[in-house]
Amino acid sequence: MINTTIPLGVEIIGEISDDVRNVLELDLPAGTPIYIGPTNIEHIQREHPIEYEKYFPLLPKIISAPDFVGINSKDNSIEYIKTFPTSAGQYLKLAVRISNDGFLFARSLYEILERTVKQRAEKGMLKPLTGLHK
Helix, strand or coil, X not given: CCCXXXXXXXXXXXXXXXXXXXXXXXXCCCCCEEEECHHHHHHHHHHCHHHHXXXXXXXXXXXXXXXXXXXXCCCCCEEEEECCCCCCCEEEXXXXXXXXXXXXXXXXXXXXXXXXXXXXXXXXXXXXXXXXXX
């Protein structure tokens, strides 16, 4: 069951949409909040400083209007993929994981290659959402 008490020091940056819930067949209600906390921000700043500088303010847009979504089989994170005018042929990936307390947290943000997105979409690992969201 998903926890509904907001943890201290975190903020809501989005929510699970009906489209994402349905496409990924998630056992989460639409509207489940996605949070980001200080340790998540520190991780992104430290590990992905270029993406942090350029795209961190756009996290809500990535969550509300992804081009692709998927479930990472290695860690069960929800992957949000968004096309932005990044380096040639690249996309942004936002990984959202469920915490031990039942909260969804934005965990990482980084660029991935277009060919990686296409290959994963062809294999069914990423599902297109373009045209489904508003």
